[in-house]
Amino acid sequence: MxxxxxxxxxxxxxxxxxxxxxxxxxxxxxxxxxxxxxxxxxxxxxxxxxxxxxxxxxxxxxxxxxxxxxxxxxxxxxxxxxxxxxxxxxxVADGEALHPLQRAFIKHDAFQCGYCTPGQICSALAMAGENHAHSRADIREQMSGNLCRCGAYNNILDAIEDALPACRGELETSAPALGKRGSAA
Amino acid sequence: MSPFSYARPTAVQEAVQLAGPHARFIAGGTNLIDLMKENVERPQRLIDITGLPLHEVADTVDGGLLIGALVSNSDLAWHPRVQHDYPLLAQAILAGASPQLRNMATTGGNLLQRTRCLYFYDTATPCNKREPGSGCSARQGLNRNHAILGASEHCIATHPSDMCVALAALQAQVHVAGPQGARQIAFADFHRLPGDQPQRDNVLADNELITAIELPAEGFAAHSHYLKVRDRESYAFALVSVAAALDIDGHVIRQARIALGGVAHKPWRNPDAEAVLIGKPATAANFRLAADLLLDGADGQGRNNFKIPLARQAVVRALTDAAQAMEAA
Incomplete structure (x- = not known):
């Protein structure tokens, strides 16, 4: 610097x-x-x-x-x-190809106004890498730092739960860039 | 935010030489940046300590753990030795803040976070902690979250940390560096009660820097529990929290530690409340005796009177859960 x-x-x-x-x-x-x-x-x-x-x-x-x-x-x-x-x-997307989390948010209608969505998706992406969320209750707890004033929580939860296996698969097979997102101590 | 100069030292001694009354150390920044946005803090110089070599977690020769001041709350909570040997600490850390904040916040910074008293944050109101001598707005104001133990006429603020409640119960040592060299402070002596100087949260001098937290070997892994009672299930400060740890031999308690959070200007312990359990069986009746001693002298401000019976019941429940912890695991 x-x-x-x-x-x-x-x-x-x-x-x-x-x-x-x-x-x-x-x-x-x-x-x-x-x-x-x-x-x-x-x-x-x-x-x-x-x-x-x-x-x-x-x-x-x-x-x-x-x-x-x-x-x-x-x-x-x-x-x-x-x-x-x-x-x-x-x-987060690969060019025009949406990330599995983005696709899941659309599929499950996981937003109303959309203002919190970028933060929700980035947070969920990192959570997948951390690998401490093993249940729906874990996801709720570990996404608690992302508020949604529209109250779309149920659909957000559905979307993340749906996309988590694909996120983890991507982490395993891909890319140093994505691989680095894991933050397990 | 008011303008400030910025320095990024690479050695501890360089950092403490730059320090002074108008400078602040910054690492995670999760509390300091917020306070600067609110004009509660207006440092003339920020000393970015993230380049200092304080990022390691190391075993000590006597079986304890030396945690560098810059280890993040997340890395510490999920560290294998903390998970295995100090589950009380892991539970307390994970009960606080959000994953994002825990990724940023550091071990040393957690000790130094300021109260979340509304009046401390609101620069339009008097607050003895922010502006000594101006008065305490909380005593007659919205004091639902405020202290029931150890408060003074000048300040009824609480310390907001979960991690510190566990560190108090575990009897950690705080390693500090200053221009005159290093010293260690017992955790119980690190934070202060407000008295007539509520502007001072702890015993550090302006130019002293926390370098590490040391945990003794005894982590009470078999029988400990962190109970946090709050207004919502997650991501909220404690109304009352309890770090409970027991060493149980058969049916008899050999050693007990109980620290309360959310009730005072520092994590609250009382040696009498712990001593009363020694040599006794782990029963609810005995836990109630300990809770009564720990809450001895508790005094509400009106809106927070509910914390007194809540804390008493939380102590009994945390000790009960701690006693059963191993069986459940």
Missing amino acids: TTTPAADGDELFALHTLRLNINGEQRRIQVHAWTTLLDMLREQLQLTGSKKGCDHGQCGACTVLLDGKRINSCLTLAVMHDGAELTTIEG
Whole structure:
């Protein structure tokens, strides 16, 4: 990471240059120290799939995968993640081919307004890799960080339960990129 | 958020040299960033400690565990030795927050999270913890979540952590580094009661950094239970929580640990409540004696009076579950 002082030399307003791999693409971006990862994605990179619901880490609409682990992107500073690998909802499909989780959300009508959906899908994708959800009750508990104000929980649960085997199959057979999403300690 | 400068040291001594009253260490950031958004915290400098070599979990020579301050809550909860030897700690961690937050939050940071008292967060209201001398809005306000033990006229806030309740019961040691070198603090001495200085949550100096948490070998794996009572099934702070751990020889209790969360400015223990169980059988009647001693002196603020009988019953249930833990497993 390189740091460029502000024109008047005030270190508070310095710009920090980061290199990030976002959805498989190498990006170089300048941020202020106080820019959250979510604001960087939405405001600077126009990756507006990750939503700002509460901006306090309570709703999960901003969930992304950072080095394979699901996090709330509203509660972390971009400057702390130079060199990291990020997956947002924009990187979940394989081109035009939807991810099994995306297909399942459509099949089970797992949303009404859709605002929480990107966070729900990113969260479920990471949960599959963690491999601690072995029952419907486990899924409910481990998806508790993603709120849905429309109350589509039953269908969300159906969709995730339906897609989990396919997600796990994909994790086993594929791709270093997906394989890295596992976060079991 | 107010502007701040940013530093990313790579050595512990470098980090503590950068510290001071207007600087804050940041790692997981799950509480600090939120407080900065609300202007409760306005540090002039953030010291990003995620580049320090404090990410390891290692066995100690005496059979315990040394947990680096930067180990995430998730990694710690699912660590094989924690799952096997310290299930009380694993249960407590997994009872807190959400998977996303647990992936971000660190072991050291968990100890340093601030109260979730509404008035501490609301900068338009008086709060002695946020603005010493301004008054306590919670005493006459919405105090359903507030302390029933160890509070003062200046502050009735509670410590929000689940993990710390288990660490108190397990008698962990907090390893700390400062400009003058390293020291260790017994867990019971780490957090403070509010007294007339509620702005101080713990005994750390501004320039001291938590480097590790050490667990003794005794993890009470056979007979422990973390019980969390909250307003909804998941992803909510405790109204009352109990970390209960027993060492049982046949039918007789050899050693007991009971820590309460959600009821005080720190995880609450009382040696008398634990001593009364030694040499006695694990019965509900004896557990009720322990609960009465642990709740001795409890005092409600009105809206939180319900916590007193709730805590008493939760202690009995947690001890009962702990006593049966091995049979059930």
